[in-house]
Amino acid sequence: MTRLLACTLASLLLIGGAHADTPPALAKVLERISPEAAPTAVQPSAIDGLYEVIFGNTVYYFSADGKYMLGGPMVELASRRNLSTAAVEKVEREQLMPLRKAFLKDLKDADTIAFTAADPQHRVTVFTDIDCGYCRELHRHMDQYNAAGISVRYVAFPRAGEGSESFTKAESVWCADDRKAAMTAAKTGTAPPQKACDNPVAAQFRAGQKLGVSGTPAILLDDGRLLPGYVPPPDLARILSKPSD
Incomplete structure (x- = not known):
């Protein structure tokens, strides 16, 4: 892993890890219930005493003392506006997309396992899990992409997180002499020979959490948009050919 990428990922991990306006009691509860993934945003909600806590694209509401939690949308009845959806869209637009662009700016091909088109027109960065079924489906169509x-x-x-079997497989693929071949073999169900080396797997996993990745595959476009789930090659080509709003 390059020093530049290591520094970039480290800075991403610090963002979102603390929120100055979070009541101390609530901060302790959030740290206890989600020690590995800090919330994307914590802010007062439209209801006094209730805090809006966003993890990725999911909103929860907590009392300031951290004793009570509510799930589901908050709707302003007068306008029929879904405040939960609006909050997620605001965080996506103002916080996550700039973070993703910064991540991509400093991410080098050498810090990825790249399958490059002979005549490249577009580029995507995919957060992947070796054992994810839809990730394997995506890889099965690599020639078409x-x-x-x-x-x-x-x-x-x-x-499954650090220390899991999938995590160990990801490290072994990265440490293989031929990473692309090892990735393809792993995607077809052949477990890679266990191998250890200096690798970016943990840092990329943690960065993904900060960038709003909650499942795989997660397809990150160069403009900062994140497409959750498998997108077939023709559909992805259509998306990439259209400018973002």
Whole structure:
């Protein structure tokens, strides 16, 4: 892992880890219930004494003392406006997309496992899990993505977390002599020979959490948009050919 990427990922991990306006009692509760993934945003809600806590694209509401939690949308009846959806969209637009662009700016091909198109027209960065079924489906169509001019760069997001079997497989793939061949074999169900080396798997997994990745595959576009789930090659080509709003 390059020193530049290590510094970038470290800075991403600090963002969102603390929120100055979070009551101390609530901060302790959030740290206890989600020690590995700090919330994307914590802020007062439209109801006095109730805090809006966002994890990725999911909103929860907590009392300031951390004793009570509510799930589900908050709707302003007069306008029929879904305040929960509006909050997620605001965080996506103002916080997550700039973070993703910064991440991509400093991410080098050498810090990914890249399957590059012969005539590249577009590039996507995919957070992937070795054992994820839809990740394997995406990889099964790699030739079609490349034929459509789409280069795919893999970064690691073993959903079960650090220390899991999927995490160990991701490290072994990264440490293989031929990473692309090892990735393809692993995606077809062949467990890679266990191997250890200096690798970016943990840092990429933690960065993904900060960037709003909650499942795999998660397809990150260069403009900062994040597409959750498997997108077939023709559909992804259409999305990439249209400018973002």
